[in-house]
Amino acid sequence: MYSRGTELSVGVFVFLGALCLAFLALEVSGLTKSGDSGVYRLSARFDNVAGLTTRAKVSAAGVTVGRVVAIRYDEKTAGAIVDMDISQDFSQFSEDTSASILTAGLLGEKYIGLMTGGEMNNLVDGDFIFDTQSAVVLEELIGKFLLNMSSEK
Amino acid sequence: MKFWFVVFLTFLSSFHVLADSDTKAAVEPLKIARDTFYTDVSKYNEGQLSEEELVGRISEQFAPLINDRVIALRVMGRFARQATDAERDRFTERLEMSLVDAYARGLAAYGGEKLVLPDEGVILKPGRAMISARLEAPGREPLPIQFAMGFAETSGWMVENVVISGINLGLTLRNQFADLVKSSGSVSGAIDSWTFESVRAN
Numbered sequence: 438m439y440s441r442g443t444e445l446s447v448g449v450f451v452f453l454g455a456l457c458l459a460f461l462a463l464e465v466s467g468l469t470k471s472g473d474s475g476v477y478r479l480s481a482r483f484d485n486v487a488g489l490t491t492r493a494k495v496s497a498a499g500v501t502v503g504r505v506v507a508i509r510y511d512e513k514t515a516g517a518i519v520d521m522d523i524s525q526d527f528s529q530f531s532e533d534t535s536a537s538i539l540t541a542g543l544l545g546e547k548y549i550g551l552m553t554g555g556e557m558n559n560l561v562d563g564d565f566i567f568d569t570q571s572a573v574v575l576e577e578l579i580g581k582f583l584l585n586m587s588s589e590k
Numbered sequence: 591m592k593f594w595f596v597v598f599l600t601f602l603s604s605f606h607v608l609a610d611s612d613t614k615a616a617v618e619p620l621k622i623a624r625d626t627f628y629t630d631v632s633k634y635n636e637g638q639l640s641e642e643e644l645v646g647r648i649s650e651q652f653a654p655l656i657n658d659r660v661i662a663l664r665v666m667g668r669f670a671r672q673a674t675d676a677e678r679d680r681f682t683e684r685l686e687m688s689l690v691d692a693y694a695r696g697l698a699a700y701g702g703e704k705l706v707l708p709d710e711g712v713i714l715k716p717g718r719a720m721i722s723a724r725l726e727a728p729g730r731e732p733l734p735i736q737f738a739m740g741f742a743e744t745s746g747w748m749v750e751n752v753v754i755s756g757i758n759l760g761l762t763l764r765n766q767f768a769d770l771v772k773s774s775g776s777v778s779g780a781i782d783s784w785t786f787e788s789v790r791a792n
Contacts, residue, residue, distance in 0.1 A: 484716065484736075484753075484756065485756075513712055514712050514714070514720060515728065531671075533660070533663060533664050534756070534763070535664075535760070536756075536759050550670075552667060552761070552764065553667065553668050554663060554664050554667055554668075554670070554764075555662075555663030555665075555666045555667055555668070555669070555670025555671065555678075556670075557666060557671070558665055565714065565715060567714060567718055567720075567738060568664065568738070568751060568758070568760060568761070569758070570756075570758045570761050571756055573756075
């Protein structure tokens with residue numbers, strides 16, 4: 438009943454399906470190499486990075502320009518320091534560039550959005566971004582809303 | 591002679607390093623402005639100052655505290671590089687007027703809130719400090735305020751940005767400027783449309 442040809446085609450189909458799944462997983466998790474000429478390191482300090490993970494995208498005007506490579510707690514400022522590797526192809530970020538933690542879609546992944554400022558000097562490897570906008574924490578928002586409601590009554 | 595000259599230069603440079611890394615010095619201008627404001631408000635309450643005089647005194651007190659050039663470039667964002675020197679100067683002037691006016695009028699409507707400042711700021715790197723303060727009002731949850739301070743050789747520590755309860759005012763104004771560029775069609779048009787109302791809306 439079973440022909441060798443059918444078995445082979447099913448095998449090839451399953452193999453291709455597995456390949457597609459692997460490709461999708463690599464693309465979604467950002468583990469693929471972009472083939473850039475090189476990267477430079479920038480860091481930014483946030484009050485709260487809720488939900489941001491390493492390998493999250495760093496984008497400017499919707500274009501992916503880098504990746505988050507490390508997140509650590511800073512005892513001095515009681516905040517979080519985020520290290521980002523930015524592609525050398527995007528080296529025109531001014532010294533007063535701002536970094537915001539944004540959400541892709543309503544309940545999507547967190548990523549960092551860079552917005553260049555007006556200073557004439559550009560950020561270079563090892564520089565720090567001071568102008569930041571932290572992540573929105575839903576619990577804090579609900580807390581504030583409830584508190585405002587109770588104080589208005 | 592040369593030796594003493596080198597020693598003198600080293601002393602001067604070490605003093606400079608101390609000035610832009612002094613955690614207490616970074617908070618000092620804010621404390622002075624706050625205390626002067628409290629004094630002016632009590633004079634106003636006692637009838638020694640009119641509302642216009644109070645607004646005027648607050649403007650005088652706050653104008654030297656704000657680094658309007660740095661803030662203007664931040665607010666203009668990517669458009670600052672497209673703008674001419676004259677346009678940047680014009681916007682700096684307009685922004686300073688609108689900011690001081692907005693905050694002076696906001697503070698003149700003071701309702702007994704207390705700005706609690708720390709004894710020391712956090713030096714993020716020489717010349718840059720962060721000061722975490724809070725605004726306390728009776729019957730309300732304290733409002734966290736962060737002042738981003740920058741050190742300028744000539745004028746000392748000045749405010750470059752303010753984050754109130756997680757909302758970055760500099761970024762909010764930058765988005766507002768970008769919207770004005772879109773609606774007016776040019777950087778020059780956005781500068782002309784920038785008014786006291788633009789800041790007050792925030």
